[in-house]
Amino acid sequence: xxxxxxxxxxxxxxxxxxxNVSFEVKNQEIFGLIGPNGAGKTTLFNLxxxxxxxxxxxxxxxxxxxxxxxxxxxxxxxxSRTFQEIKLFRALNVEENIMVGMISRSKIxxxxxxxxxxxxxxxxxxMEEKAxxxxxxxxxTHRVGWQAKNLPYGEQRMLEIGRALAAEPKILALxxxxxxxxxxxxxxxxxxxxxxxxKMRITIFIIEHDMKVIMSICDRIMVMDFxxxxxxxxxxxxxxxxxxxxxxxxxxx
Amino acid sequence: MKRQGIYLYKIxxxxxxxxxxxxxxxxxxxxxxxxxxxxxxxxILSMSLNLxxxxxxxxxxGHAAFYGVGAYTAALLSVKLHMSxxxxxxxxGIGAAFLGFLIGLPTIRLRDIYLTVTTLGFxxxxxxILLNWVSVTRGPMGIPGIPYPSLFGFKITSQxxxxxxxxxVLVLSVVVLFRITYSRYGDILRAIRENELAAKTLGINSTFxxxxxxxxxxxxxxxxxxxxxxxxxxxxxxxFTFAESINILAMVVIGGLxxxxxxxxxxxxxxxxxxxxxxxxxxxMVVVGLLMLGVILWRNSGIxxxxxxxxxxxxKIGGK
Numbered sequence: 001x002x003x004x005x006x007x008x009x010x011x012x013x014x015x016x017x018x019x020n021v022s023f024e025v026k027n028q029e030i031f032g033l034i035g036p037n038g039a040g041k042t043t044l045f046n047l048x049x050x051x052x053x054x055x056x057x058x059x060x061x062x063x064x065x066x067x068x069x070x071x072x073x074x075x076x077x078x079x080s081r082t083f084q085e086i087k088l089f090r091a092l093n094v095e096e097n098i099m100v101g102m103i104s105r106s107k108i109x110x111x112x113x114x115x116x117x118x119x120x121x122x123x124x125x126x127m128e129e130k131a132x133x134x135x136x137x138x139x140x141t142h143r144v145g146w147q148a149k150n151l152p153y154g155e156q157r158m159l160e161i162g163r164a165l166a167a168e169p170k171i172l173a174l175x176x177x178x179x180x181x182x183x184x185x186x187x188x189x190x191x192x193x194x195x196x197x198x199k200m201r202i203t204i205f206i207i208e209h210d211m212k213v214i215m216s217i218c219d220r221i222m223v224m225d226f227x228x229x230x231x232x233x234x235x236x237x238x239x240x241x242x243x244x245x246x247x248x249x250x251x252x253x
Numbered sequence: 254m255k256r257q258g259i260y261l262y263k264i265x266x267x268x269x270x271x272x273x274x275x276x277x278x279x280x281x282x283x284x285x286x287x288x289x290x291x292x293x294x295x296x297i298l299s300m301s302l303n304l305x306x307x308x309x310x311x312x313x314x315g316h317a318a319f320y321g322v323g324a325y326t327a328a329l330l331s332v333k334l335h336m337s338x339x340x341x342x343x344x345x346g347i348g349a350a351f352l353g354f355l356i357g358l359p360t361i362r363l364r365d366i367y368l369t370v371t372t373l374g375f376x377x378x379x380x381x382i383l384l385n386w387v388s389v390t391r392g393p394m395g396i397p398g399i400p401y402p403s404l405f406g407f408k409i410t411s412q413x414x415x416x417x418x419x420x421x422v423l424v425l426s427v428v429v430l431f432r433i434t435y436s437r438y439g440d441i442l443r444a445i446r447e448n449e450l451a452a453k454t455l456g457i458n459s460t461f462x463x464x465x466x467x468x469x470x471x472x473x474x475x476x477x478x479x480x481x482x483x484x485x486x487x488x489x490x491x492x493f494t495f496a497e498s499i500n501i502l503a504m505v506v507i508g509g510l511x512x513x514x515x516x517x518x519x520x521x522x523x524x525x526x527x528x529x530x531x532x533x534x535x536x537x538m539v540v541v542g543l544l545m546l547g548v549i550l551w552r553n554s555g556i557x558x559x560x561x562x563x564x565x566x567x568x569k570i571g572g573k
Binding site: 049050051070071072074075076080081083087088089090091092096097099100101103104105106108110113114116123124127147163164166167 | 429432433436437438440441443444447448450451452453454455456457458459465469511559560
């Protein structure tokens with residue numbers, strides 16, 4: 001099992017944002033997470049990426065417990081993420097955003113940088129080449145040299161995905177990647193996700209509101225409502241699950 | 254992707270370097286040389302603060318403390334312990350860097366205004382220690398009689414000697430800080446400034462990098478302090494006040510936060526302006542204030558803003 005959450009709970013004062021949620025993400029699958037607004041999906045993402053500490057429960061990556069590790073340690077264990085509200089390094093240009101993603105797995109140190117050692121120069125060239133490859137995957141090679149903040153919205157989302165890929169994750173956690181994208185852009189997104197899973201063999205954990213996206217790409221889907229897990233299964237099962245329909249459409253009195 | 258040719262900034266840097274080398278051949282006026290020497294010290298200070306505040310985004314209002322600790326370390330080691338120039342000069346940098354580390358660890362977890370107020374308080378604490386720890390620092394009387402530095406048997410006494418000493422340290426600082434600022438390493442620092450949470454989720458231990466920026470910035474401010482101590486032969490707490498921290502910050506802001514060429518230009522302007530406007534007597538600081546106001550109003554990213562500087566770094570001439 002690549003990623004496992006056990007009894008994850010997160011309380012904010014009296015509010016229980018995530019309530020005793022357990023799940024498992026298998027190697028190389030596309031695992032979807034859906035639910036109405038305020039269901040606790042992003043909070044769950046924050047827990048598994050170390051951005052927030054769970055009130056209780058445990059998280060395991062490849063069997064190793066990572067609960068309460070800081071985000072930069074969890075990133076090194078193999079989870080990279082994107083954000084619902086885009087968090088690019090706005091003043092940096094496109095390729096620099098990607099290269100910052102690579103830093104944690106590179107050998108860029110202060111003294112190498114100051115001395116301009118041969119190792120530093122080799123590393124710099126390797127990073128530049130790899131950044132170009134990643135930009136190619138997310139379809140942004142035509143934006144080299146642009147500041148991130150000047151990209152159109154959809155491309156900013158793609159750049160965030162590229163930046164997360166640069167950290168060489170085993171699991172890519174995407175928080176509503178299609179939000180704000182037009183038809184054409186979300187087609188490109190689906191294509192990219194497909195490539196990442198099938199060619200790069202990276203597992204994908206995705207939160208998405210766009211049902212077309214989620215139903216067409218996910219192997220399995222977990223549904224949350226009011227912080228609780230209410231269903232899990234293949235897309236066809238989820239679509240016909242009465243609890244899910246109720247959560248989305250409301251109960252008939 | 255890559256264009257042939259020579260980077261324009263390298264030509265400009267070489268040009269400035271050559272001017273720097275030959276400057277005293279043509280200008281022998283002691284007063285002018287003294288002002289130039291002082292402006293070089295300010296360039297080191299503003300570049301070092303730029304690394305902390307401009308590049309890494311840690312709004313730091315106590316830079317004069319690092320400057321002062323560097324000056325006092327070097328002065329005390331050479332006056333009381335008769336240590337050689339080279340050792341006490343470097344010790345000034347290391348002393349300030351160590352303080353930067355101590356201050357960096359607890360304060361770096363603070364954000365925005367909380368960090369700023371803490372660094373302000375830290376600057377005042379250092380000044381008050383220098384002022385009141387009379388048995389060591391002689392308090393308000395300061396430390397007189399700092400000996401002339403001597404390097405490899407050569408004694409540095411005249412303004413021209415000092416010019417070359419300070420110029421050498423300046424060039425060294427420019428090269429080191431330039432390499433940090435405009436490299437992948439600088440990208441990490443800028444990324445932390447732009448979005449620390451995102452940087453963390455990419456495997457970057459942001460605390461480590463922020464403390465490092467503080468330590469490196471403090472080190473160079475300490476070296477500037479060492480130079481100042483030897484250069485003026487007398488130091489007192491009056492030189493390391495809150496106003497001085499603000500002065501250094503103003504240099505960085507006027508030049509362009511995050512821009513190294515900007516920080517250098519800002520230092521030169523603010524170091525020279527009070528001298529240039531000396532004929533205005535007590536009104537000269539008003540002119541300096543207006544100058545600052547004008548820059549902020551009409552060019553709020555600074556005279557050479559961060560992006561302008563980066564564009565300049567990528568400019569090439571020759572080739573196609």
